Amino acid sequence: MxxxxxxxxxxxxxxxxxxxxxxxxxxxxxxxxxxxxxxxxxxxxxxxxxxxxxxxxxxxxxxxxxxxxxxxxxxxxxxxxxxxxxxxxxxxxxxxxxxxxxxxxxxxxxxxxxSSQYQTGLSLQSDREITNYKTLEQAQQAIDTLNKVNKIAIIGAGLIGFELVESLTKLRKEIYLIDRMDNVLFRYFDEEITQKLLTKLPDNVHIILNSNVKEVQLDVNESVSGIILTNGQTLSCDAVVFAINPRPNV
Ligand SMILES: Cc1cc2nc3c(=O)[nH]c(=O)nc-3n(C[C@H](O)[C@H](O)[C@H](O)COP(=O)(O)OP(=O)(O)OC[C@H]3O[C@@H](n4cnc5c(N)ncnc54)[C@H](O)[C@@H]3O)c2cc1C
The missing domain is CATH 3.50.50.60 (FAD/NAD(P)-binding domain)
Known part of the structure; x- marks a missing residue:
């Protein structure tokens, strides 16, 4: 057989x-x-x-x-x-x-x-716009990018996003953690617990809830220069990282 x-x-x-x-x-x-x-x-x-x-x-x-x-x-x-x-x-x-x-x-x-990570409603012009790190190859590229940049937007305030926040804050990066829900880690904890967690975050982590990334902006060198959020807000940043749930490849 x-x-x-x-x-x-x-x-x-x-x-x-x-x-x-x-x-x-x-x-x-x-x-x-x-x-x-x-x-x-x-x-x-x-x-x-x-x-x-x-x-x-x-x-x-x-x-x-x-x-x-x-x-x-x-x-x-x-x-x-x-x-x-x-x-x-x-x-x-x-x-x-x-x-x-x-x-x-x-x-x-x-x-x-x-599975692969992707976000609906976000049309990407090129792979340069989003840093992904599910595969070994992607992770190797992500290290190159993250070492070079200071302001990083992370899409997804779930387990993957928080784990990355922990690693990046130790490197003193400025982080915007974005989630479309009205709470962080919404699949895992009630607000009673997450509110306590949020008070312990260092100053360089900024949480943006009820919003998502609509567009990634590139400068003349094709490097990430900022993002436009679905709530209309514009943020300047040097990298955008996917920390969202993978969807099946089948
Ligand atoms: C950033 C990140 C962090 C994570 N951290 C954790 C963690 O801490 N703990 C945990 O338990 N889980 C974690 N996960 C989830 C975990 O990675 C997945 O649950 C796990 O990889 C699923 O394994 P899999 O074999 O089903 O699929 P995958 O790991 O997605 O593997 C699928 C394989 O199929 C191959 N393939 C696809 N299509 C074809 C084709 N047509 N022909 C041939 N080959 C093909 C792909 O190349 C790939 O190697 C994390 C995920 C991400 C993205």
């Missing part, structure tokens, strides 16, 4: 290892479009706070580890189509300069394509 797993992050790796545990004879193929397996999304904070020296340490598995567990891993391989009648996944492999099209037949298919 052959199982193909699309996506080589936490869910895909857990599924592959579990399959091998319950039945070592199952043939498991894992297709991952990037060349990174199991990158831990919150590691940017560990790096900024000096807990780890290199983001490369923040991975839960390597290709050789999984191969040694008899899991066939195909990195740089993006599933682009599924033929459910033929039971076949069509994928583009980008190891060589020219991508090649490969077909992977399966008896069972697992979709573990995860």
């Amino acid at each position: 052959r199982v193909v797993i699309i996506g080589g992050s936490h869910a895909g790796i857990a599924a592959a290892r579990h399959l091998k545990k319950v039945n070592p004879n199952v043939e498991v193929l894992m297709l991952e479009r990037s060349n990174v397996l199991g990158y831990i999304g919150s590691s940017l904070n560990l790096y900024l706070e000096g807990t780890i020296a290199d983001l490369d340490e923040a991975k839960t598995a390597t290709v050789s580890q999984l191969m040694s567990e008899n899991i066939n891993v195909f990195i740089d391989t993006e599933a682009i189509d599924i033929d459910t009648e033929k039971k076949e996944v069509v994928a583009l492999t980008k190891i060589e300069q020219e991508p090649t099209k490969d077909h992977f037949s399966y008896d069972y298919l697992i979709l573990a394509m995860g």
Whole structure:
């Protein structure tokens, strides 16, 4: 029996290892479009706070580890189509300069394509406008950006946003933490608790509630120079970071 797993992050790796545990004879193929397996999304904070020296340490598995567990891993391989009648996944492999099209037949298919962060109602002109850090590549770019800038707008006052605030305040950055809800951490705490938390925030953290980012402004060098909020307010800042909930890629 052959199982193909699309996506080589936490869910895909857990599924592959579990399959091998319950039945070592199952043939498991894992297709991952990037060349990174199991990158831990919150590691940017560990790096900024000096807990780890290199983001490369923040991975839960390597290709050789999984191969040694008899899991066939195909990195740089993006599933682009599924033929459910033929039971076949069509994928583009980008190891060589020219991508090649490969077909992977399966008896069972697992979709573990995860999620990406995006915000509705915000039309972005280019990736330069928003700093994202879910993947290793994005986190590496985020470190370059965050090291260079001082005033940072963070979209999303949830767990991800607050964790980043903690790391960035230690670096004495000026932070605008923006949320469309009328309270911070609204999924987790009542106002009674969040009000106490807000009194403990350092002076360099400014909370903006009931509003969202409508537009990101760039200067002549294509660097972020400010944002326009849905409440009409304009703020000058040097970077805008997404700290919002990811939405499924399926
Ligand atoms: C900034 C941030 C901080 C976070 N911090 C925490 C935390 O502290 N604790 C916690 O528990 N969770 C945290 N999370 C959530 C956590 O990252 C996710 O729950 C987790 O990554 C989900 O794992 P997954 O395998 O389902 O999907 P993902 O990690 O999203 O992985 C999906 C994989 O599928 C691949 N893929 C997608 N489409 C294709 C395709 N067509 N072909 C081949 N491959 C494909 C992608 O490249 C990716 O590697 C955080 C998330 C973010 C964004």
